[in-house]
Amino acid sequence: MIAAKQAKRIRFNPIRGRKSQNFMRRENYLRKELYERIASDPAIFDFIQRGSLDGLWYWDVENPEQEWMNSRFWELLGYDPREKKHLASEWQDLIHPDDLKKSLENFQKHLDDPNHPYDQIVRYRHKSGRTIWVRCRGIAIRDENGKPIRMLGAHNDLTEMKELEAQLRQMADTDQMTDMPNRRAFNTHFEWAFKNQKRTAEPLSLAIIDIDHFKHINDIYGHQIGDKTLLAVSSAIRNSCRDNDFAARWGGEEFIVLLHSTDQAPAIMIAERIKASIAEIDTVPEKLTASIGVTTITQPAMDTGMQLLDLMVAEADRALYFAKSSGRDRVVHAAPLQAA
Numbered sequence: 001m002i003a004a005k006q007a008k009r010i011r012f013n014p015i016r017g018r019k020s021q022n023f024m025r026r027e028n029y030l031r032k033e034l035y036e037r038i039a040s041d042p043a044i045f046d047f048i049q050r051g052s053l054d055g056l057w058y059w060d061v062e063n064p065e066q067e068w069m070n071s072r073f074w075e076l077l078g079y080d081p082r083e084k085k086h087l088a089s090e091w092q093d094l095i096h097p098d099d100l101k102k103s104l105e106n107f108q109k110h111l112d113d114p115n116h117p118y119d120q121i122v123r124y125r126h127k128s129g130r131t132i133w134v135r136c137r138g139i140a141i142r143d144e145n146g147k148p149i150r151m152l153g154a155h156n157d158l159t160e161m162k163e164l165e166a167q168l169r170q171m172a173d174t175d176q177m178t179d180m181p182n183r184r185a186f187n188t189h190f191e192w193a194f195k196n197q198k199r200t201a202e203p204l205s206l207a208i209i210d211i212d213h214f215k216h217i218n219d220i221y222g223h224q225i226g227d228k229t230l231l232a233v234s235s236a237i238r239n240s241c242r243d244n245d246f247a248a249r250w251g252g253e254e255f256i257v258l259l260h261s262t263d264q265a266p267a268i269m270i271a272e273r274i275k276a277s278i279a280e281i282d283t284v285p286e287k288l289t290a291s292i293g294v295t296t297i298t299q300p301a302m303d304t305g306m307q308l309l310d311l312m313v314a315e316a317d318r319a320l321y322f323a324k325s326s327g328r329d330r331v332v333h334a335a336p337l338q339a340a
C-alpha cells in the first residue's frame with residue numbers, strides 16, 4: 001500500500017530531480033538495512049560469500065603466519081577444510097612458485113601504497129595434481145595511522161575459462177585432418193626459433209615436403225583414400241623427425257619441418273629419411289614419392305622472424321621446384337642447388 005502511494009507520488013512529480021532523489025533515498029535505506037543485517041547476522045554474510053565467491057581469506061598482517069581461509073577455498077582444491085589449521089604456509093605450499101613470488105611482491109606494494117591493486121591470476125595445485133586457476137584480490141585494512149593490520153581477500157575460480165581458452169588455442173593451432181600443427185602454429189614456433197638462433201648462433205634448416213602427383217592419387221583412388229594417405233604422410237614425417245624438430249602441415253599436400261641446430265648435411269639426411277618413410281606408405285597400391293626442398297642458414301641478417309621465414313621458404317621452394325623439374329622423388333638442398 002505504501003509502495004503504491006510512493007509510486008503514485010513519483011509518477012506525478014513533474015520535477016525529474018525529485019524522482020531521482022526519492023530513488024536515492026530508497027536505495028540508501030535498503031543498502032543501510034542490508035549492511036546492518038550483514039553486521040548483525042553471520043548467516044547473511046555466509047549466504048553472500050557462498051553465492052559470489054570461491055574463496056575468502058582474512059590475513060593477520062602483524063602476525064603473518066595466521067590466516068583464515070574459508071571452507072569453500074579448500075574444497076575447490078580438493079581438501080577437507082577440517083584438516084586445515086588456518087596458516088599462511090598451507091596455501092603457500094600449494095600455489096605455483098612463480099605466482100607466489102608475484103603475489104608476495106604485489107602484497108608488499110599494496111601495503112606500501114593503497115593505490116597499488118592486489119589483484120592477480122594465480123595457479124594452485126589441486127589435491128589430484130590438476131591446475132586450478134584463481135583470480136585473487138585483496139585489500140589491506142589499516143589502523144587510524146594508516147598502518148596495515150589485516151588483509152581481506154577474495155578468490156574466484158577461473159579454471160573452466162582457462163581450460164576452454166587453452167582448448168580454443170590448441171584448435172586454432174592444429175590441422176583438423178592430420179592433427180598436426182598448422183601454418184599459424186608453425187609461424188609462432190618460428191618466431192621463437194628465430195630468437196633462439198640469434199642467441200645460440202646455431203645453424204637452422206628448413207625442409208618443404210611435397211607429395212608427387214597427388215592429384216593423380218585423388219583422381220584414381222578417390223578423395224577418402226587421398227585423405228588417408230595424407231594422414232599416413234603426417235605420421236611418416238613425425239616418426240622420421242627428432243623430438244625437437246617441428247613439423248607442420250603447410251597446406252594441401254605440402255608439409256614443412258624446422259630442424260633446430262642442424263647444418264646442411266644432417267638436414268639432407270633427415271629429409272632422405274622422411275622420403276624413405278613416405279615410400280613405405282601402403283594406402284595406395286603404388287609407390288608414394290615425395291620431392292623435398294631443403295635450406296640452411298647459419299648467420300641470418302634479418303631483423304624479424306617473419307623476414308627470415310619468408311627467405312627460408314623462398315629458398316626451400318626454389319630447391320623443391322628444382323626437385324620437381326628434375327624428375328621428382330628426390331631431396332634437393334638450396335645451396336648449392338643440386339640433387340642430394
Ligand SMILES: Nc1nc2c(ncn2[C@@H]2O[C@H](COP(=O)(O)OP(=O)(O)OP(=O)(O)O)[C@@H](O)[C@H]2O)c(=O)[nH]1
Nearest residue numbers: 210211212213214215216218223226227252253324
Ligand atoms: N584428398 C585430399 N586432397 C588434397 C587435400 N589438399 C590438397 N589436395 C589435393 O592435392 C592435389 C595437389 O595437386 P597439384 O598441386 O597439382 O600437385 P600434384 O598432383 O601433387 O603434382 P606435383 O606436385 O607436381 O607432383 C590437388 O588435387 C588437391 O586437391 C586434402 O586435404 N585431401
